[in-house]
Amino acid sequence: MNQEYLKKLARLAVEGGANVKKDQLVVIKGDIQAAPLIREIVSAAYDAGAKDCIVRYHDEQIKHEKYLRSAEEVFQKAEPWEAVFNNDSAKQDACYIHVVGGDPDLMKDVDPKRMQSASAALENASQEYRNLLNQGKNAWTIVASATPAWAKKVYPELEEDQALEQLWEDIFSISRVDENDPLDNWKKHSDSFMNRVKKLNDAKFEKLHYQNSAGTDLWVELPENYVYEGGGTVISDGRMTYPNIPTEEIFTAPKYNGVNGKLVSTMPLNRSGVLIKDFWFEFKDGKVVDFDAAQGKETLAELLAADEGASYLGEAALVPWGSPIQKKNRIFYNTLFDENASCHFALGRAYSESIEGGQELSDEELKEKGLNQSIIHVDFMVGSDDLSITGYTKDGKEVPVFVNGRFSDQF
Amino acid sequence: MNQEYLKKLARLAVEGGANVKKDQLVVIKGDIQAAPLIREIVSAAYDAGAKDCIVRYHDEQIKHEKYLRSAEEVFQKAEPWEAVFNNDSAKQDACYIHVVGGDPDLMKDVDPKRMQSASAALENASQEYRNLLNQGKNAWTIVASATPAWAKKVYPELEEDQALEQLWEDIFSISRVDENDPLDNWKKHSDSFMNRVKKLNDAKFEKLHYQNSAGTDLWVELPENYVYEGGGTVISDGRMTYPNIPTEEIFTAPKYNGVNGKLVSTMPLNRSGVLIKDFWFEFKDGKVVDFDAAQGKETLAELLAADEGASYLGEAALVPWGSPIQKKNRIFYNTLFDENASCHFALGRAYSESIEGGQELSDEELKEKGLNQSIIHVDFMVGSDDLSITGYTKDGKEVPVFVNGRFSDQF
Numbered sequence: 137m138n139q140e141y142l143k144k145l146a147r148l149a150v151e152g153g154a155n156v157k158k159d160q161l162v163v164i165k166g167d168i169q170a171a172p173l174i175r176e177i178v179s180a181a182y183d184a185g186a187k188d189c190i191v192r193y194h195d196e197q198i199k200h201e202k203y204l205r206s207a208e209e210v211f212q213k214a215e216p217w218e219a220v221f222n223n224d225s226a227k228q229d230a231c232y233i234h235v236v237g238g239d240p241d242l243m244k245d246v247d248p249k250r251m252q253s254a255s256a257a258l259e260n261a262s263q264e265y266r267n268l269l270n271q272g273k274n275a276w277t278i279v280a281s282a283t284p285a286w287a288k289k290v291y292p293e294l295e296e297d298q299a300l301e302q303l304w305e306d307i308f309s310i311s312r313v314d315e316n317d318p319l320d321n322w323k324k325h326s327d328s329f330m331n332r333v334k335k336l337n338d339a340k341f342e343k344l345h346y347q348n349s350a351g352t353d354l355w356v357e358l359p360e361n362y363v364y365e366g367g368g369t370v371i372s373d374g375r376m377t378y379p380n381i382p383t384e385e386i387f388t389a390p391k392y393n394g395v396n397g398k399l400v401s402t403m404p405l406n407r408s409g410v411l412i413k414d415f416w417f418e419f420k421d422g423k424v425v426d427f428d429a430a431q432g433k434e435t436l437a438e439l440l441a442a443d444e445g446a447s448y449l450g451e452a453a454l455v456p457w458g459s460p461i462q463k464k465n466r467i468f469y470n471t472l473f474d475e476n477a478s479c480h481f482a483l484g485r486a487y488s489e490s491i492e493g494g495q496e497l498s499d500e501e502l503k504e505k506g507l508n509q510s511i512i513h514v515d516f517m518v519g520s521d522d523l524s525i526t527g528y529t530k531d532g533k534e535v536p537v538f539v540n541g542r543f544s545d546q547f
Numbered sequence: 548m549n550q551e552y553l554k555k556l557a558r559l560a561v562e563g564g565a566n567v568k569k570d571q572l573v574v575i576k577g578d579i580q581a582a583p584l585i586r587e588i589v590s591a592a593y594d595a596g597a598k599d600c601i602v603r604y605h606d607e608q609i610k611h612e613k614y615l616r617s618a619e620e621v622f623q624k625a626e627p628w629e630a631v632f633n634n635d636s637a638k639q640d641a642c643y644i645h646v647v648g649g650d651p652d653l654m655k656d657v658d659p660k661r662m663q664s665a666s667a668a669l670e671n672a673s674q675e676y677r678n679l680l681n682q683g684k685n686a687w688t689i690v691a692s693a694t695p696a697w698a699k700k701v702y703p704e705l706e707e708d709q710a711l712e713q714l715w716e717d718i719f720s721i722s723r724v725d726e727n728d729p730l731d732n733w734k735k736h737s738d739s740f741m742n743r744v745k746k747l748n749d750a751k752f753e754k755l756h757y758q759n760s761a762g763t764d765l766w767v768e769l770p771e772n773y774v775y776e777g778g779g780t781v782i783s784d785g786r787m788t789y790p791n792i793p794t795e796e797i798f799t800a801p802k803y804n805g806v807n808g809k810l811v812s813t814m815p816l817n818r819s820g821v822l823i824k825d826f827w828f829e830f831k832d833g834k835v836v837d838f839d840a841a842q843g844k845e846t847l848a849e850l851l852a853a854d855e856g857a858s859y860l861g862e863a864a865l866v867p868w869g870s871p872i873q874k875k876n877r878i879f880y881n882t883l884f885d886e887n888a889s890c891h892f893a894l895g896r897a898y899s900e901s902i903e904g905g906q907e908l909s910d911e912e913l914k915e916k917g918l919n920q921s922i923i924h925v926d927f928m929v930g931s932d933d934l935s936i937t938g939y940t941k942d943g944k945e946v947p948v949f950v951n952g953r954f955s956d957q958f
Binding site (some may be wrong): 159163168171174175178179186187188189191192193195197198201202205206207209215216217218220221222225263309 | 567570579580582586589590593597599600601602604605606607608612613616617620621626629631632635636685837852
């Protein structure tokens with residue numbers, strides 16, 4: 137792994153992703169295997185003027201053993217200090233840098249209910265933190281660090297060392313880290329989104345029609361005053377942040393109760409080590425009323441049952457076929473990469489910035505305006521090289537948005 | 548490093564050290580470099596019936612950068628969640644396994660005031676935790692994990708790999724981990740203390756007189772109903788625990804205001820990367836009234852100034868010259884090992900179990916009975932091969948306790 141590129145990736149996460157400001161508290165969470173990247177992030181954060189860095193390490197091997205061996209009650213409620221940490225740091229105006237990457241198969245033998253109830257318990261205990269993040273008060277970003285087990289899963293045909301090296305190269309190249317200044321590269325990439333985002337927002341679509349030969353035939357209403365965002369997100373103090381490094385998507389939220397028809401996945405979904413394959417959903421007034429999967433159906437059912445909002449959509453994202461990630465023609469077994477491979481939707485919570493002024497609204501008000509609420513947010517891919525998306529405006533105008541899997545000439 | 552021995556060391560920490568009981572919460576704290584040992588401790592804890600393990604990793608490299616680069620205010624108060632963690636876990640009847648070991652030189656360039664005020668802030672915010680531990684409600688133990696930088700410091704003449712291997716061998720052998728059952732070995736070792744402990748307690752000494760050719764000439768009064776403990780500590784629910792792995796010491800507390808004369812160190816004291824060498828203290832009614840050091844005097848002064856109790860003694864421990872650690876004739880730059888090399892005292896807090904019924908008393912009551920209170924507890928070595936310690940009982944009987952650095956025939 138190229139140490140100079142690692143430093144650049146760290147700087148990109150700090151100055152681009154979280155856009156760390158002077159005297160800010162910076163929270164970094166990640167696996168102990170990511171220590172080389174995390175240490176560079178810490179240095180970059182101090183360079184950017186952070187007043188303090190708090191690193192919360194976990195260890196996926198220990199997490200795995202905990203899920204298998206701890207008493208059932210442990211997963212029913214959050215540790216008070218975890219909630220205090222989330223709520224208190226958010227109130228201190230912290231930003232959050234999440235370093236992801238790990239063995240995609242590790243949790244295969246774990247009861248998904250345990251993971252889900254543990255994460256729901258923590259979410260519920262961290263209401264203040266969640267609200268502040270939803271209101272765009274705190275910046276956050278996700279960046280990846282390669283691990284041997286993850287690399288071997290993505291590149292099973294390579295030796296472990298080579299696979300690791302290759303995955304690092306992928307992470308760097310897809311994140312646009314190269315010989316140039318990483319922030320210059322990133323800005324160029326981000327600027328390319330701006331034009332499209334503006335056009336999509338100006339179009340004032342009432343609904344979109346998704347169709348392809350895989351079987352998707354879906355009508356998606358958009359909320360009044362929907363906002364498409366691409367690349368960056370402007371948080372409440374006006375600073376541009378990038379929640380995902382890399383990012384290729386332009387996204388908004390569907391009107392949660394205005395989705396009808398059939399939606400067929402075009403890539404497997406990795407959920408805690410279980411690969412859900414060849415799955416589809418049938419929607420009626422936004423709710424999943426039927427679904428199936430050639431593999432992993434039970435895990436998918438668990439997911440849909442997480443809470444009321446888990447069987448409604450919260451995100452609709454546009455990624456042209458032929459994106460750098462899609463071109464690699466690999467499953468990365470990691471949402472950060474796989475979601476940027478092609479067009480996707482997410483089950484669960486909508487981002488509050490997906491409607492105008494959404495960051496000022498409460499969960500209830502957001503829902504009233506059509507934005508789904510849930511403890512989950514799980515992306516799945518629906519893009520294909522023959523996907524067409526047609527937009528319809530209130531006055532009946534029909535506008536091609538995607539033709540043959542890519543933005544139409546009008547975008 | 549011998550993986551089987553690592554497992555045995557983990558089992559010794561869990562079943563011996565902390566004596567984990569069924570359905571207990573087990574907290575493990577350590578550096579990310581100790582992950583191989585910590586993972587074995589987690590497995591051993593579940594094997595012993597733990598209901599949950601919480602691992603709190605830190606990263607000494609990041610800690611170092613934090614001390615150098617975080618804003619001053621960060622070290623003035625404890626993060627609320629850290630205190631909640633300590634207090635809440637202690638109230639949940641957790642036991643604590645601390646894995647130590649790291650680069651002894653890393654913190655050399657750090658302002659010791661920052662470290663001291665950070666640790667004082669956390670201690671003060673963790674009053675409930677401290678009280679419960681002082682009352683013997685929660686078991687705790689310290690065990691070591693070798694790291695390359697630490698090994699290289701102890702064995703500078705060896706290559707890094709060899710040094711690491713050698714330090715692991717030392718940790719295993721000194722902790723009595725070998726081909727046999729580690730708990731059997733430990734029990735044999737522990738039993739050997741029992742006879743001496745009983746005799747020392749039955750002797751009902753009023754005071755001890757320490758003398759050697761290094762210049763020590765010190766009178767140490769003992770509190771009424773002092774308790775010498777060796778090896779293990781019985782906690783409030785009656786279970787035997789071993790706070791230190793390894794352990795060679797039999798210790799009690801001096802009467803904090805009853806120490807007079809001169810005390811000369813016989814081994815350097817490593818304090819956050821600064822080596823304090825050839826130092827001595829002059830005591831008057833317990834308080835250090837004069838001191839000097841050939842090296843590190845400033846750091847020693849900081850230490851004595853930590854709080855009111857920092858310039859009084861809180862522990863007096865007996866370790867015969869010729870202990871396994873002393874025989875290695877190495878400085879380990881780690882209190883867990885160096886304090887077991889020879890007789891020592893500690894500046895700062897006394898252990899409440901050093902007087903009969905002490906675990907039931909408040910800090911104020913303990914002080915009234917002669918037990919020193921402080922936020923620090925720092926051991927330093929005074930043993931030598933010509934150290935003599937003579938005990939005096941109330942009725943004027945004179946009993947040789949140590950002759951030529953070792954227990955006299957009467958013990």
